[in-house]
Amino acid sequence: MPKAYWIARVDVTDPDRYAEYMALGPAALIGNGGRLLxxxxxxxxxxxxxxRQRNVVIEFDSMEAALACHDSPEYRAAREKRAGAAEVEILIVEGLD
Known part of the structure; x- marks a missing residue:
């Protein structure tokens, strides 16, 4: 099964509020199988x-794992903290077999 890569492009608009996301987001990604590259x-x-100001690449074991992470309770809580604090684009791409 091919790995999947989460690519996030971010412009922070409210650094103080974005810091609240950073307190939760990376741990939620790692806790759900992500490897920050x-x-x-x-x-x-x-x-x-x-x-963008911040460009992030995260590896997951599969597309399903990456999608499950995005929908996990931990990452949903982090996204709530990020709402209104940044302009964000997230794309998940499947790797080669």
Missing amino acids: SRGGRAVALEGGEP
């Missing part, structure tokens, strides 16, 4: 628009 480091746009 990149989180907020340097990003360079080679084509298309500029990268």
Whole structure:
């Protein structure tokens, strides 16, 4: 079964409220099987628009595991803290077999 990669692109609009998300979000991702591969480091746009402030890549064992994490009670609680604190795009892509 191919792995899956959660790609999040984030512009923080309220740092204080976003800190509340950060207190819960990474632990919820890791606790639900995610492995943080990149989180907020340097990003360079080679084509298309500029990268967001934070670009995150998280590996999961499968697409189903990544989707289950997003819908988990722990991550839902983290998302509630993030609401209104950031502009967020999340995409989950399946890896190669």
